[in-house]
Amino acid sequence: MSRWLPSPILSAALLIMWLLLNQSISPGQLLIGVLLAIAAPILSRPLRPFTVVVKKPMVMLRLAGWSLKEIIRSSFNVSRIILFTRHERLNSQFIRIPLDLRDPYGLAVLSCIINSTPGTVWVEIMPDSNDLALHVFDLHDASWWVDMIKTRYEQPLIEIFEQGDP
Known part of the structure; x- marks a missing residue:
């Protein structure tokens, strides 16, 4: 799970933001949003030197x-x-x-x-x-x-x- 979705909260936020910016939940926009939500955290993983554990x-x-x-x-x-x-x-x-x-x-x-x-x-x-x-x-x-x-x-x-x- 963490290999394809290293930051589930970030992925969810990206998907929601994509849909809000496009003001559409059409299948095409949903597909692009899901691809963006999966690809962006995977591609940006090397830029994060530490893992974050948010408590409370x-x-x-x-x-x-x-x-x-x-x-x-x-x-x-x-x-x-x-x-x-x-x-x-x-x-x-x-x-x-x-x-x-x-x-x-x-x-x-x-x-x-x-x-x-x-x-x-x-x-x-x-x-x-x-x-x-x-x-x-x-x-x-x-x-x-x-x-x-x-x-x-x-x-x-x-x-x-x-x-x-x-």
Whole structure:
């Protein structure tokens, strides 16, 4: 089974996405979607250096919900700042956040969440300390950012990707 379908969830998502994009469930589109859903994960297998074992799907859903809420909230805040705040009053700064998360897929998800949130940019992981360098568009409380990233994003990602790892 894993030889022909190495990532069943990815295959299902590709098939659904194909059918939604084509707005059709005709036999031809279904056949093309199934072929794509089988071929893409097989052909992309060499690009994935590690196998991913996702644990705790409910934690993943909670993280997705919180991330979506934060993205929407930040969109309104950044829009308000751009439209109504004078440039001189902005406090744009870099901050460092110490990370305990080490899993490369967990770090990739954290990067996607941070870069999807308006007003924040993932700059780099500092090689000497595993600190995250983060740029915040209008920083008022650095400790709030550190606490939010550590508790609302990093801890769930550790539960999802690293719980039980040696």
